[in-house]
Amino acid sequence: MTASLNNQQDSCQCPKVGPLPPHTDRHDGRTNVSTSLLYLVKRTELAVRARLEELLKPAGVTALQYTALTVLDRHDGISAAQLARDSFVTAQSMADMVRALESRGLIRREPNPANRRERLILLAAPGRRLLSEYAEPARRLEERMTAGLSAKETDAFREALNEAWRTLS
Template identity: 75%
Template sequence: MTTTPIGRERDGDGGAKAPPSLLYLVKRLELAVRSHLEEVVRPAGVTALQYTALTVLERHDGVSAAQLARSSFVTAQTMADMVRALEKRGLIRREPNPASRRELLILLNDAGRELLAEYAEPVRRVEERMTAELTARQAEQFRAALGTSWRALSREG
């Protein structure tokens, strides 16, 4: 089987096969983004997943570990390990939830905010590179389509 310049495989008879599924394309994009993000944040001593968790806290400071795990797309166990690592680095802190004494809220420290500020531009350049061949309108439509697709899959049912 050979691959054509536009990424379609050819079957044994030379006919073009169907294009890759959207699920495949989304996963391939996610892996490419993660790889580039890992490269960018490696000098800070954090992983792409840790950086993502910090950006979640930047937008929604003072969340539970379970909420942070869901918003960061990781399991509760992975988040528990991540929280310990980020707390040890002094990038976050945990405080008791005034509404529920058993729950700890996770908050961004000044060092975490500084890290995010320092890496905001290099991370923005990754996104810019990803959308470089799109017009501004196409990039906005892409953003909207991704949001709509996520909401559709997030609904129960």
């Protein structure tokens, strides 16, 4: 399966996102969507998600489920509420996602020793294997996204995105 994953990046049939429309300055106070950062960030997020969905299709997980698994890989043994916040979904969406991931054996739940009413979510061995198997294809997708940038520009892009997130959080 790993060999098929290595070839999958090059054969991704995800919808292509076209180039930016030509820049035209607007003097009427309305936002030019081709230069609006909100528009550009959302368009990029949708392109990344489409390609990630295609990449993950053989594993039978969605991009959002993959995000939750990567959160657990970094912060194992957290509550569903915290997992929802860190995965950028609602608590209800996370409840459904946890059931789906648990039924596939990718995660497990255990009682929280500090709060008997709460259960902690942990990454199970099959979830760790899935993340390990898809780490390289996901890294290549990220490299593809920044292929037109130098290493210095990629670092600056990463820092700018983090700063924008910190400012809005």
